[in-house]
Amino acid sequence: MIEIMILPFPLSNLKRTGRTKLHLKKNEALFRQGDITTAIFFVISGAVHLVRHTHEGHSVILHRAVSGTTFAEASLFSDVYHCDATATEPAEVIRLSKTDILALVTADPDFAQALLKRFAQDVQTHRKHLEILAIKGAEDRVFAALVSFGQSGTVTAFAIFVGLTTEATLRALSKLVQQGKVTKLKRGHYEVPDTSITPRSVTIKSSV
Amino acid sequence: MIEIMILPFPLSNLKRTGRTKLHLKKNEALFRQGDITTAIFFVISGAVHLVRHTHEGHSVILHRAVSGTTFAEASLFSDVYHCDATATEPAEVIRLSKTDILALVTADPDFAQALLKRFAQDVQTHRKHLEILAIKGAEDRVFAALVSFGQSGTVTAFAIFVGLTTEATLRALSKLVQQGKVTKLKRGHYEVPDTSITPRSVTIKSSV
DNA sequence: TACACTATATGATCGAAATCATGATTTTGC
DNA sequence: GCAAAATCATGATTTCGATCATATAGTGTA
Numbered sequence: 001m002i003e004i005m006i007l008p009f010p011l012s013n014l015k016r017t018g019r020t021k022l023h024l025k026k027n028e029a030l031f032r033q034g035d036i037t038t039a040i041f042f043v044i045s046g047a048v049h050l051v052r053h054t055h056e057g058h059s060v061i062l063h064r065a066v067s068g069t070t071f072a073e074a075s076l077f078s079d080v081y082h083c084d085a086t087a088t089e090p091a092e093v094i095r096l097s098k099t100d101i102l103a104l105v106t107a108d109p110d111f112a113q114a115l116l117k118r119f120a121q122d123v124q125t126h127r128k129h130l131e132i133l134a135i136k137g138a139e140d141r142v143f144a145a146l147v148s149f150g151q152s153g154t155v156t157a158f159a160i161f162v163g164l165t166t167e168a169t170l171r172a173l174s175k176l177v178q179q180g181k182v183t184k185l186k187r188g189h190y191e192v193p194d195t196s197i198t199p200r201s202v203t204i205k206s207s208v
Numbered sequence: 209m210i211e212i213m214i215l216p217f218p219l220s221n222l223k224r225t226g227r228t229k230l231h232l233k234k235n236e237a238l239f240r241q242g243d244i245t246t247a248i249f250f251v252i253s254g255a256v257h258l259v260r261h262t263h264e265g266h267s268v269i270l271h272r273a274v275s276g277t278t279f280a281e282a283s284l285f286s287d288v289y290h291c292d293a294t295a296t297e298p299a300e301v302i303r304l305s306k307t308d309i310l311a312l313v314t315a316d317p318d319f320a321q322a323l324l325k326r327f328a329q330d331v332q333t334h335r336k337h338l339e340i341l342a343i344k345g346a347e348d349r350v351f352a353a354l355v356s357f358g359q360s361g362t363v364t365a366f367a368i369f370v371g372l373t374t375e376a377t378l379r380a381l382s383k384l385v386q387q388g389k390v391t392k393l394k395r396g397h398y399e400v401p402d403t404s405i406t407p408r409s410v411t412i413k414s415s416v
Numbered sequence: 417t418a419c420a421c422t423a424t425a426t427g428a429t430c431g432a433a434a435t436c437a438t439g440a441t442t443t444t445g446c
Numbered sequence: 447g448c449a450a451a452a453t454c455a456t457g458a459t460t461t462c463g464a465t466c467a468t469a470t471a472g473t474g475t476a
Binding site for chain 1: 260268270281282284285286290291310313314315317318320321323324325327328329330331332334335337338339341342371
């Protein structure tokens with residue numbers, strides 16, 4: 001039961017039947033927008049993207065779930081999934097039955113609190129994402145996203161995440177590299193060196 | 209104790225000391241980004257905007273809390289507030305002590321579950337917001353936001369919410385009115401008539 | 417009432433990112 | 447291993463929204 005150790009909340013009381021280990025191939029979908037919700041998930045290895053599709057073919061990467069994190073927690077209280085979940089690389093995930101989780105919430109206060117914390121983190125992450133999308137210049141936006149989230153996955157995926165085209169993102173990255181604010185590790189892999197991470201001093205004036 | 213009736217979760221067990229009623233004037237700040245977190249809030253009347261400020265003066269309206277909703281729930285698990293909370297119109301709010309709420313989570317399973325549900329709703333709302341910001345055309349974006357969230361507050365506030373300038377938003381609105389997709393109630397007040405709300409048929413192909 | 421201030425509205429210009437285009441490189445599936 | 451597909455990269459052109467400017471309608475208040 002090694003996996004229980006790395007779960008962000010204690011599962012000792014969860015029925016064994018409530019847990020299933022799944023192996024996903026690349027591009028394999030775990031669930032799709034509109035599917036009936038039956039479970040939340042925990043990533044052991046690999047990565048899963050949560051993607052929302054809009055009417056006219058637009059798509060947003062809402063979240064990239066990586067090793068050691070849970071996802072689709074919000075589905076506990078909604079009837080259908082509101083996004084697609086697709087493995088972007090081969091992944092192992094644990095499926096946690098929705099009904100069992102809900103039962104455990106009622107039975108185990110510590111579990112409930114741990115789950116609440118995860119939800120709160122989700123909210124914070126989404127807010128950070130919203131904050132980044134509000135930044136106007138492509139260069140500033142890409143840099144902010146790189147500082148806050150890092151380049152998870154391909155540049156193309158990163159571009160969708162920051163709400164720009166791949167071209168615009170690449171151009172911004174190459175300019176940032178020129179300026180020394182970003183390091184190009186290798187083709188398609190960029191990173192913010194520690195030195196360039198300036199602590200944002202929150203100097204808010206009390207005057208309106 | 210009228211207010212307890214309209215709270216989205218049962219507060220009967222919350223210590224009386226944990227609740228304080230506050231009266232906010234227009235533009236009065238409840239807390240600011242960086243302040244130590246001590247409470248979550250419930251809106252009785254009026255409206256409170258949660259605004260996030262980025263390094264270079266950009267701002268995002270993360271959330272508009274209106275009558276009957278709670279806000280700053282995420283602060284339960286973080287040390288400082290990550291955004292400003294300001295009344296955009298005179299407002300009455302109830303301050304709910306953070307420590308008391310956390311105690312109640314442990315003591316009352318029903319309360320814990322109700323709170324979890326609220327968090328989940330928050331996540332869903334933020335996702336919808338992210339989805340809207342991913343829409344490229346100004347016209348499409350404004351229309352989508354109007355359908356999903358309605359025009360809460362002024363056009364200027366709505367413009368910030370959708371990530372456009374006031375001018376671009378007004379132009380988009382006036383075009384949408386021309387097309388009959390949006391109704392102009394009066395100067396600065398727009399609405400999507402029921403007839404134009406097309407149910408988005410989720411026809412996702414299983415291929416790819 | 418008069419004044420200041422803010423929000424709404426629309427027009428003109430400019431610039432930044434989307435789009436289109438073309439190759440090179442890497443990965444993936446057979 | 448090899449062909450096909452996807453990704454990375456950069457250049458040229460176009461388009462849409464930002465910006466600047468100006469005017470009007472409300473709103474608060476002295």
